[in-house]
Amino acid sequence: MAHHLFAVLVRATATVTTIDAHLAKPMRLAARTHHIDGYRLGGQVTGAWDPDYDPAADPNNWHPCQACGGTTLVHGAGCRACADAVEAGRRPGTVVPWSYTDWTRFPGDIVALPRLLHPGWRFPPGRTPVAWVDLSGVVWLDTHQANGTDTGAVPPRLLAVFHDLVTGRRDPDPTTPKALRRPTPADWSVPWRHPRPRRSRPRFEPADWSVAVVGAHS
Structure with missing residues (x-):
């Protein structure tokens, strides 16, 4: 493609x-x-x-992590899916969709x-x-x-x-x-x-x- x-x-x-x-x-x-x-x-x-x-730095593209529901924890342990949130400058418990079709225009x-x-x-x-x-x-x-x-x-x-x-x-x-x-x-x-x-x-x-x-x- x-x-x-x-x-x-x-x-x-x-x-x-x-x-x-x-x-x-x-x-x-x-x-x-x-x-x-x-x-x-x-x-x-x-x-x-x-x-x-940068689409990844746009708060409009920060979605609650589905793996942990935005709590940052899965079964009492740190959620791996959104573990990079704070380091990347996002709110804890958020992710950026991988597909551009989910980005805010x-x-x-x-x-x-x-x-x-x-x-x-x-x-x-x-x-x-x-x-x-x-x-x-x-x-x-x-x-x-x-x-x-x-x-x-x-x-x-x-x-x-x-x-x-x-x-x-x-x-x-x-x-x-x-x-x-x-x-x-x-x-x-x-x-x-x-x-x-x-x-x-x-x-x-x-x-x-x-x-x-x-x-x-x-």
């Missing part, structure tokens, strides 16, 4: 509670171009873009797009996404060719995506109804022509968007 880090464009209104609805359509496109068995916000790459975050896995557009932005080394996904499609970033030399520099293909977004050359949400064009005097001069007015496409506003760190497996 292979695991991948996807950068998925979502609305800025997305939260860890509503993220599944925001990811459904763009990740459906990703599934068409790559055999993806499943995906999740963060997943195995939870906290990938926040070097200061991390809000830091939804990053405001303007942060990525900043000229000084760099991904943490080894955490550069393999693909960019939005409703216009999937852009594979060729980061698999880094051969272990992932320095975190923004890939050229992703820089091109950013340029197309801010210049209006890439429509990240083609499902939005197209605005109508206003009729011209020439249109009304022909009796049988009754054009519907068409407005220009709304300007792309980076502040209206975020990027989700998605762990996918195939």
Whole structure:
């Protein structure tokens, strides 16, 4: 089973509670171009873009030990299942689930797009996404060719995506109804022509968007 880090464009209104609805359509496109068995916000790459975050150190991921019921004792002896709790900085009698599917979703896995557009932005080394996904499609970033030399520099293909977004050359949400064009005097001069007015496409506003760190497996 292979695991991948996807950068998925979502609305800025997305939260860890509503993220599944925001990811459904763009990740459906990703599934068409790559055999993806499943995906999740963060997943195995939870906290990938926040070097200061450790899922094991997040109290939200500390669960009562099932072996001892959180008492730290089993038949009067110290519980081996949670014996490392205090040494690891956790509350006594707690464990961290081994499966990322049991980890609490991390809000830091939804990053405001303007942060990525900043000229000084760099991904943490080894955490550069393999693909960019939005409703216009999937852009594979060729980061698999880094051969272990992932320095975190923004890939050229992703820089091109950013340029197309801010210049209006890439429509990240083609499902939005197209605005109508206003009729011209020439249109009304022909009796049988009754054009519907068409407005220009709304300007792309980076502040209206975020990027989700998605762990996918195939």
